[in-house]
Amino acid sequence: MKKIKIIKNIGCILGIVISMGLMANTGLAGKFPTKPIRVIVPTGPGGSTDVTSRLVASVVHQYLGQPMIVMLKGGAAGTIGMAATMAEKADGYTLVFGTGNHTSIVPHVRKVTYDSLNDFIPVFKVNNDPYLIISRSDRFKNFKQLIDEMKANPGKISFGSNGLYGNGHSMILKIELDAKVKFKHVPFKGGGPAIRSMLGGHVDTAGGLFASAGTLGRYKNGSVNILGIAAEKRDKLAPDVPTFREQGVDFVYQLWRGFMAKKGTPQDRIDIIVDALSKTMKDKTFLRLMKAVGSPPNPLHGKEFKNMILAEHKQFGAIFKQVGVTKK
Amino acid sequence: MEIIDQIIQGMSLYFTFKAVLMVGIGVAAGILVGAIPGISGVMATAILVPFSFFMPPTEGIPFLLGLHKGALFGDSIPAILINTPGQPAAAATALDGYPLAKKGEAKSGIQMALVSSTIGDTFSDIVLILAAVPLAALALKFGPAEFFALMLMGLTIIGGITGSSAAKGILSALIGIMIGLVGFDAVTGAERYTFGIPILQGGVGTIPLMIGLFAVSEVLIQAEKSNKLLSKRPDTAHLKGGKNLKLKEVKTSTRTIIRSSILGTIIGAIPGTGAAIATFIGYGAAKRASKKPEEFGKGSYEGVAASEAANSAVAGADLIPTLTLGIPGSATAAILMGAFLAQGLRPGPELFEANGATMYAIFALLLIGNPIMIVVGWVLTPIFARVVTVRQSLLVPAVLLLCLMGVYVYRGNLADIQVALIVGVFGYLLRKIDIPLAPLVIAFIITPIAERSMKQALILSDGDFSVFLTRPISAGFLLVAVAILYFGFRRKTKNKKSE
Structure with a gap:
């Protein structure tokens, strides 16, 4: 008896779901939008x-x-x-x-x-917003230092990304191709945790935007350096930061x-x-x-x-x- | 002296009757929307945030602060009344809150949640206002290895909340781990247990899982009863939701509330750990320390207090690291951060420098929001508590409909409703064979974070497992985990001998 009741009730649930699906939107002709x-x-x-x-x-x-x-x-x-x-x-x-x-x-x-x-x-x-590569200011001064260190220690410099094959990961793949270097790629769930790990010194570099996790403020107060910017020309927010193209990496990516x-x-x-x-x-x-x-x-x-x-x-x-x- | 100037300036800008009123409106709106079964506090916040876009900052910011508090508490109401926690942390509240409601003590149960959550919130507000910057520096020491060790310690806490049988608790946790593994592997991109179903690629959704496990399975349990019984008014209906909370009940839980507040504040200071872990750790610790551990899970006021104080100590003060560090520690904080940006407030290290006056005003409003929370919550509670007087034949279908709507609102996908229903039937079967659901939930929440952190740590150490033992914070957590397991098993064997 009990079992039958359970089945009956599951039937009720499915009925509700199906009727919800049938409530499709009806289109209207005439002036747009109505x-x-x-x-x-x-x-x-x-x-x-x-x-x-x-x-x-x-x-x-x-x-x-x-x-x-x-x-x-x-x-x-x-x-x-x-x-x-x-x-x-x-x-x-x-x-x-x-x-x-x-x-x-x-x-x-x-x-x-x-x-x-x-x-x-x-x-x-x-x-x-242009994509950026950033590091703690006591870790890397500029892009050249990053590339030099990577050439000296292949596969030892880490990069925290916002996820596998996401924006940040795609950026370092291009850097790897053009500068002939190899990163140690560490995917995080979202850009915030990646930047936090970079700030804590757990990863050497991270990707993000000016607006990500207080990056612009940290750049202004000198606690992080922006090493490269994936734009066609330099940005008003950080005019001292060279674009990737200026530094030999042909990568432009404005999110x-x-x-x-x-x-x-x-x-x-x-x-x-x-x-x-x-x-x-x-x-x-x-x-x-x-x-x-x-x-x-x-x-x-x-x-x-x-x-x-x-x-x-x-x-x-x-x-x-x-x-x-x-x-x- | 500059600080005092800034404080005075902030007060004159934000400390108006209107601002306090807006906090109250935010609290009420948050409670009312958050209390809808199936609408989590996160969702409630997302729904209500756009209202602030057209308010001037002096009204919009107080509204958002109140909203944050209200939505957080709102989650505990359906958890207590109808065993439908809107988010994982509230699942711990449901463990004791729902039995209380069944006994006809819904009103005092909700009031206990209100009082303990406000105390937890106040405590962590004060600590974080005083020490946000040093705590943020400490939190930065948490790399992947430390996260993994903390999560592993969280898993061992399950031992304390398993109920009667350790084996069943472990089984439940293992099922939770399995479900937690569904979806793309965050590091290699491999697809696991998705059977090619797109909705499962990103993992089983938290909301569909919670709704299925608790709400849908509850409906099926109710469905077993005869129609006659369901259409009768509940036995406890004449109590009209029960009496008000007595001071005595708060007093006996004082130690529990303080313990949970401290635990919640410490764990909450590390962004990204989530309120669920702190809440279950608080609940587990309270059960271990309690004089009446046998009452836990059967309607213990102490149990409600333990989880709510810890939950609010984490999530209530979540805004402070978010504002000072610029990195949101939770989904709710992320939504609020977006809204703060629209108010011209740029969370992050420069906030203190550029907007010092505003910061102090926000801190003051966060604190003043706590007594407002008590008042608004106390006024609204009797209305909610009347839900227990509704006969099941009306209540159950209404709750189910609201829950499934909530699942749909979560990310606008009908497939999530299917997930909730399938999980619901599964949860019903688990309940029939007496397998506790709480370990499943906590393991489900912990697994993805633990797995990702472990893999990240191993990438960084080039595959060397010793990284978990050579880093002091990580080693410390692992030691505590071993101790919890050791003492847990020793007590179990002792109990057996004495029987």
Whole structure:
């Protein structure tokens, strides 16, 4: 008797789940947008991507006439969120707010169910931050010292990354190729723990952004040195720090954050979204919030945005091919 | 003298009636959203944080501080009332809180959680305000080897909370380790036990696991009862949630609260360890030291106090290292850090230099938030406690629906609901054969951190295992772990002989 009841109750649970799945959203024709736009953020809560998306959403509704609703769909290096976007209709009511990691790195190292270049239309880039390599100031003075020491002791200098084949790991793979050196790579779960370990002297170097774990403040007060910056030209925040290119490593990587739509989304709808976002980028409240976060908007859309992603995708493809990384 | 100037300046800016009111509103909002079964404190914080974007800093920052405290306490309410902890640390609270609610003492149970968690929070606030900078320096000494040793010590604590049978407790912990290993290997990238299912690549989600293990299995246990019994009002309904907490109950738990507060503060000062480990260590230590260890797990006020004080000592003061070091120690702190940035407050070493006045005001508001927490919590508790008067036939489906919605909100994936249901059936079977669930949860939380730390340490030492013994902090933890095991087994054999 008991057993039957248990089975009955499991049946009830499944019934609830199935009916929840059937509550699919119904599309509406006519003027765009007539209902809120969902923005899928393929990361966990609290990171810079999540924060940026929420700041945009908090202002853009004034120019869009409808709210943008941020939905976090993190997990599996962003592939779950990207795949979830592909499962929605290409009607402009679902966008994904991703980064270069999702379009240009992950598809090279993981099996994914989508083509990050052809299945998505780059809509609008909001901002970007250059990737950095940092060390304690009592460990390395500059990039040259780092490379010299690595040549003297191959495989002895450690680098803490934010994860296997993540942003930081990809950066040192390129440094290894161009400078003919070898790091001892230690993957952490996220950039914060990696930087903390570097500060504690457990690893020699770490990767990150100016905004990561108080890096800019530590650079300013002299406790850490930024050894190289993955940008085309030097950054206003740290004009003394040479770019990687200046130091013989051909690596440019600005971690950008931006909106993409599923392939097939009508161009007129994309234009409406781009227009609203362009106005948002000039909004006083938005500029104040972004300035506070430390990453002012640097908008890009249309062809230029697409070309940037293509170049980035190519760069990482070449790196992983040379290193011999296969998809897991 | 500059410091005094800064303190005065900070007070005049932030210490207004409005600021204190905003702390209260934040606390209330945090409790109400955090108390929804299936919505963890982390989720509650994420949901409520955007409200602060449009407040000026003098209101937004107090709101966020209150929210942090409220959301943290909110988790313990469904843990006590309906055995549905929203996060792993609250699982320890449920061990004794739920039996209390079943006895008809829900109200005093929640009040015990409120009082002990506020004391733990206050204690660690004071310690960290005074010593945040030296403690941060100490925390930096924790490298991968030290983390591994600390996690291993955490695992041995399970021995103290296993209940009647050590074998069953160990079995439960082993299952937890197995589940904790699911997903990509963080160091080699190998896929383990995922069966090609995308949702499992990043590991089993904490929220689906917790909801499945506790809430869904509880529903199935209730489902065994006859319809007649379920549609009747509960036996304890006439108590209307029970009496208020007596001073005597707090007094007998004083030593426990202090012990847990100290343990929580020490462990909490190391970012990245998480409240769950400190909470279970606090609970285990209280059970060992208690005069009535046999009451633990059956509705002991001391048990509730032990876990809540430790939990709040870790998580309540989490903000202080986050602000001074710029490295968030938990998911909640990471979310709040983003919100602080939007308020123009840049956590990290330069915060003291650039925003000294604001820092002292934040410290003061954190402290003043504790009595506000008691007042708001005390007012709201009787409302929540009335839940125990609802008949099961209405309560159980409502809770299940809320929980599954919470699982979906967690990261917007229906597959997580499937995980929760499968884990739920599994948890039900474990409960039927009397296997305790707490060791499973703690092992599940510890395993990924322990494994990653061990591998990191071995990369750095070029594969030399002696690194765990030659580093003094690491060796110390391992020694304590061995001692806990030794004394644990000795007591068990002694008990057997005396029987």
